[in-house]
Amino acid sequence: MGKGADIPRFKLNTGQYIPAIGLGTWQSKPGLVGEAVKTAIKVGYRHIDCAKAYGNEKEIGDALQDLFREGIVTRGDLWITSKLWNSDQHPDDVPKALAGSVERLQCGYLDLYLMHWPVALKKGAQGTAPEDFAPLDTKATWQAMEKCVESGGKTKAIGISNFSVEKTEKLLSYAKVVPAVNQVECHPVWQQKKLQPYLRSKGIHLSAYSPIGSGGSSFTEHIKVLDHPLLETLAKKYNKTPAEIALRWNVQLGHSVLPKSTNANRLEQNIDIFDFEISEEDMEKFNSIEQVRILRGDDMWVHDTNSPYKTVEELWDGDI
Ligand SMILES: NC(=O)c1ccc[n+]([C@@H]2O[C@H](COP(=O)([O-])OP(=O)(O)OC[C@H]3O[C@@H](n4cnc5c(N)ncnc54)[C@H](OP(=O)(O)O)[C@@H]3O)[C@@H](O)[C@H]2O)c1
Incomplete structure (x- = not known):
């Protein structure tokens, strides 16, 4: 059923293969996310990007159970990622948080568990x-993450998310397990020009979030990635949509992409990116696009008191 077996995969530093496209589930509303997961898997998606913070893991788990019962896929056919929320960073809470996601998702284990942000919140903070x-103690949190994967625990790989070059470098100075993935914002208007080559040099896979510019998010009212003239021009040239051009651009750079949709037509459209190739000459044209980070995180993580980040530059170590 579906075209899942045909989806290209990228090899991680663990030896596992992550599917090049995964379904994003942030802001996928209750009542819609389960159907989105079912539709996605039926049209060929094999990778679902989840997080405790998205508040919809239980509905995703119920949808997965239906798919398993109907014999459409098995657990082993799928790649399931989830993320440690900032209020679970205390080392004692890390394995419990992982177990909680596995229980809600009803999937037995995760393929990948990510530290969601380099930010710590008090236990139970809403x-x-x-x-x-x-207080942020990334070293202690990462060591607890390492135990989750070393002891044959409930995740097959671990990684990070929203880590700058500097924050990744610092983590590598004490890590026994090198993160398999750094999941970060990446699309033609924020290409991660500094982080991309760094991660490649360290063998850490870049997974691209908001790969079509997070169209539904409140952060993006004034920035519409899909309206960029280059995407429109290339869409006409290749007989594809601007979203497909944006996704294909990322995949050709070796990044997995995590587009979110709860719309059946757009779910099908977003996965229809493996039957064409953007030429080298056209790929180079993306270099001239003016760069803007969309999910700046300053409204959430930058504070004068208590936060380790007093400015947005500190959060991203100047890469903004
Ligand atoms: N690690 C992190 O901190 C982090 C942060 C942000 C996101 N993420 C992950 O990455 C995923 C994707 O990022 P995102 O949700 O911010 O943004 P996105 O996938 O770039 O964009 C989603 C928006 O685009 C619309 N859309 C989907 N396909 C489209 C198409 N073909 N043409 C036009 N519009 C389309 C969606 O609406 P419809 O649903 O109506 O189609 C939605 O409004 C998230 O869902 C989450 O899993 C992770």
């Missing part, structure tokens, strides 16, 4: 107000 912050 918001991102200054009083919600806890």
Whole structure:
């Protein structure tokens, strides 16, 4: 069923293969996300990007159970990622948080578990107000993540998300397990020009979030990646949509992409990117696109008190 077996995969530093496209589930509303997962898997997706913070893991798990029962896929056919939320960073809480995601997703184990942000919140914190912050101890958290994978635990690989070059470099100075993945914003208007070559040199796979510019997010009211004239021009040339051009650009750079949709037509459209190739000459044209980071995180993680980041430059180590 579906075209899942045909989806290209990228080899990780663990020896595992991550499917080049995964379904994003952030802001996929209750009542819609389960159907989106079912539709996606039926049209060939084999990779689902989840997180405790998205508040929809249980509905995704129920949808997976239906798919398994109907014999459409088996657990082994799928790649399931989830993320450690910032309020679970205390080492004692890391294995419990992982077990919680596995239980909600009803999938037995994860293929990949990511540290969601280089930010720590107090246990049980619901918001991102200054009083919600806890002291950041990434080393202790990462060591607890390492135990989850070393002991044949509930995840097959571990990684990071939203880590700059500097923050990744610092983590590598003490890591026994090199992160398999750094999941970060990446699309033609924020290409991660500094992080991309760095991660490649360290053998860390880049997974691209918001790969079509996070169209539905409140962060992007004034930036519409898909309206960029180069994407429109190339869409006409290759007889594809601007979204397909944006996704294909990332995949040709060796990045997995995680487009979110709850719309059946767009789910089909977004995976229809493996039957054409953007020429080398056209790939070079992306270099001249003006760069803007869309998910800056300053409204959540930058505070004068308690946060380790007093400015947005500190959060991203100047890469903004
Ligand atoms: N690690 C992190 O901190 C982090 C941060 C952000 C995102 N993520 C992950 O990455 C995923 C994707 O990022 P995102 O949700 O920010 O943004 P995105 O996938 O770039 O964009 C999603 C938006 O684009 C619309 N859309 C989908 N396909 C389209 C198409 N072919 N043409 C036009 N519009 C289309 C969607 O609406 P419809 O649903 O109506 O189609 C939605 O409004 C997330 O869902 C999440 O899994 C991770």
